[in-house]
Amino acid sequence: MKRVTIGDVAAHAGVSTATVSRVLNGGLVAESTAAKVWASAESLGYSPNALTKSIFAGRSSTIGVIIRDLSSPFYLDLIRGVDEVAAANDSPVMLANTDRRTDREAAQVRAMDQHRVRGLITTADETADPQARRMAANGTPCVLVARTAPGLHSVSLDDVAAGLLMALHLAECGRSRVGVVSGSHRPTQVNRVQGLRQGLAESGLPQPEEVLVENEDEVDGAVGSLLHCVDAVVCTTGRLTVSVHTALTARGLKMPDDIGFLTMDEFPWAGALGISVVAQPSYEMGRRAAELVVEEPAVPERVVFQPTLVARGSCG
């Protein structure tokens, strides 16, 4: 049960702990000594304690990731991107899911700080900003995802452009009356709706009917309330795609003939279902966020990605 320490290896090999450390980390050691040490380490099953290394280095090699919603495909791809870069840099990933409970976020950030993560990638909202800034001041790069804040790095989508793309596509498909389902008051949602409004106006179309839905089980009612006057439904968050789609099809509406449907974020079944989406490069965004952590730019960097339209016929 007692762990084998560097001291045990040193004793077994008949050298000092300093020498063992040098062998393990590639210092100046005689070949014969190195061989002895390797043999001892092997035979004792020595596993160096990464925590101790980290405490000496002042921080661990771990990259912290705080995610609002593990079940959303966007965040999933984001994590895949982060993990990819982290693995390439021998950095483990420490993951925390807040399950959309904002009150947990500051605590999660604090926990990450206490674990002395090498850097933090987070979707937390303003509440946690002071905490994140303190970390940044201590030299821990913090990257906001899907939001910007002064003094912190960020990786986000051009949400206004996403809204514009949506409006443009709807106009091209000959839709005239648009209903919007948005998911929160967060800036991403607000900006997408704003882009949509702007784009519709530029295309000479009337402003959209809007409903805001926090919980998935409110979607059906909300969509129902939209339907009396619209010929297309737009969903500004990938999280609600299934619910909105279900609300439409449950009413027997066929796309694109009975109703147009356009949503955010690519997902595996979009092709099979013929659903048009405005996609964000979530995997690439995850990669970029992790790169910011690894590269530690001195000045806060704001990386903005452009959305792309993937037309599949659900709008006509």
Next chain:
Amino acid sequence: MKRVTIGDVAAHAGVSTATVSRVLNGGLVAESTAAKVWASAESLGYSPNALTKSIFAGRSSTIGVIIRDLSSPFYLDLIRGVDEVAAANDSPVMLANTDRRTDREAAQVRAMDQHRVRGLITTADETADPQARRMAANGTPCVLVARTAPGLHSVSLDDVAAGLLMALHLAECGRSRVGVVSGSHRPTQVNRVQGLRQGLAESGLPQPEEVLVENEDEVDGAVGSLLHCVDAVVCTTGRLTVSVHTALTARGLKMPDDIGFLTMDEFPWAGALGISVVAQPSYEMGRRAAELVVEEPAVPERVVFQPTLVARGSCG
């Protein structure tokens, strides 16, 4: 840039580090002293180093999770379950994705060991077993997911039962000639196919035509080669559901009339698409795995979950 240490707090409050430690962890301290220490800690922005605590405790509070495939809905739900229990126990989750590259697994397990995780939950295959056993011997509970091995905990599905369920449903739907797409030689896959064979035999149906597909881009060809003689296609892994479904619909086949389709693992769009599945309680499995880590049973425990059929009409 220099971190505030317990020593800085002690100096600022005019006490010893021992007293600060006692204040922070609830030892015997005078109320007036405690107040001073809290004030100092607050004003200096002290953040206790969790790594140092862990090294003294001999291990960290982190739970390690090694996953083969982050994009599979099964693993995603599993992680959600693990995270839920971990969060309830104030344990961060350290995540590593092997991207189905078996050669990375042993290295990942080693890395988790070096980080002195409190416990390990892994889908790694036999290659990493010796490493995992060494960890278990050192007192780190290791839980295998979707596989069993002597001396290690495991959380898995009754895969034979899953195959039986599939066969039973196909028989009930009047299917007579079944094609199977399986995803690997791993025991899960083999057992599901075995259960399917057994169930078909018990129902008096002929043995299935089987193709094994490692890569997603081989699915279309493989499905094509099945189609000359079958009236139902079964997919024994959720990972390939999209590809197999696409291969079928791309040929203009309608379900259930032209072909029956049955696959593994529940997924968000199954309802919308009317696809019948044999589901595993992946979230619950994740929770149970994390509980095994937290509870550290002395004897290796093998938890087996039962699959359930969710019939949605894609088989008739």
Next chain:
DNA sequence: CCGTGTGATGTAACTAGTTTCATGCAACTA
């Protein structure tokens, strides 16, 4: 008035490593 008990605090040893500095020893130079 002295011995004892108790609560609050400090000292120092401990965790498992890394790293600096000093030292030993051999080979080479003068």
Next chain:
DNA sequence: TAGTTGCATGAAACTAGTTACATCACACGG
């Protein structure tokens, strides 16, 4: 042969905490 150089190694200090033990002041009982 003495002095210099340089490699290999060990002792000890350091990382940031925790904790066992020692100490001290003070209150109380005999």
